[in-house]
């Protein structure tokens with residue numbers, strides 16, 4: 001059967017609800033028809049019904065159909081480092097992140113972790129991600145091989161680090177360039193895969209290495225650039241000591257040609273007004289990582305200011321500094337971060353950032369992110385009665401806004417009943 005049909009409540013966004021309230025679409029009785037792995041039609045059930053005649057219909061009670069979630073910043077080698085007690089960023093890297101990444105010198109470990117990581121993404125309803133690998137080229141091979149086998153739309157890249165990290169995790173400007181180039185030629189555009197040139201952050205690269213990363217971007221205009229920016233105050237002081245010639249942290253990257261409309265910067269908690277304006281001018285994107293920012297005590301991201309500067313913002317789990325692979329975790333802590341800033345993160349906006357906004361940040365929105373006809377059918381069936389508390393709370397909800405908000409506060413992997421990748425069932429909570 002090339003066509004599949006699902007009936008339930010349905011939510012997706014057609015644009016950024018912060019700019020246009022009509023961009024959010026909710027149908028209490030909705031449906032989705034998938035043909036050959038792509039969206040054929042989605043909307044109110046009444047409007048779809050004639051197209052469903054003769055099709056077997058999957059109609060599960062208490063189901064909300066949403067686009068697959070998109071994690072705009074996550075480190076797959078850090079799964080074993082989640083929940084590292086007691087440190088802020090720089091010591092956390094030394095004590096937790098780097099040791100976990102050193103274990104990836106072993107290709108078998110990398111393969112095992114790639115499988116585990118992608119299974120966990122799907123169990124959390126996440127169908128696409130922009131992922132840090134490690135400095136080892138085979139860490140990229142392992143993740144791409146597994147993502148290709150699962151037909152996932154996934155982007156990763158070899159980490160570039162030629163200083164200020166353990167010797168086992170260092171490459172050189174030249175080796176990093178050559179290895180990245182070989183990986184791009186091998187993987188970029190294969191299946192649904194994409195490549196991101198991935199300098200870890202300014203302190204772990206020399207100018208020479210950042211310049212080499214810029215050269216790669218100039219040679220391969222379709223790939224992304226993925227790094228960290230302005231996460232922690234001590235990190236920022238360190239960057240200004242290491243790069244005295246740069247006007248600010250962002251300028252370190254800009255001097256190497258790393259700031260453009262295909263750049264994704266994780267965190268951006270402590271941007272100056274100038275840096276924020278420059279990101280807006282360059283059309284770069286931000287991965288907002290509230291779970292990580294709270295866990296490491298990094299600070300509160302200014303979402304309203306980023307929106308004001310017209311910067312695309314997606315959610316990043318930033319696991320292992322983030323404490324969950326669930327997009328509900330990002331929505332939950334994102335809301336609380338906004339509260340601390342005196343701002344409001346509306347649930348439509350939060351779901352947008354976890355789906356279409358993330359897709360736009362990663363330049364995959366012409367393929368995924370909502371249910372526009374012709375897009376790849378990556379989606380989840382959410383169980384609105386996954387727990388007694390969720391069921392009870394939603395039973396008294398008065399409207400879509402309240403339902404989505406309560407779901408984002410109470411939801412976790414238990415609410416992901418099924419995940420579909422390009423129309424194929426990729427996770428079924430009730431049979432696994």
Ligand code: GUN
Pocket residue numbers: 075089093097200201228231292318321
């Ligand atoms: N900055 C540089 N590397 C990292 C990392 O692995 N995690 C986080 N949260 N920040 C970083």
Ligand code: ZN
Pocket residue numbers: 073074075228266318
């Ligand atoms: Zn990170």
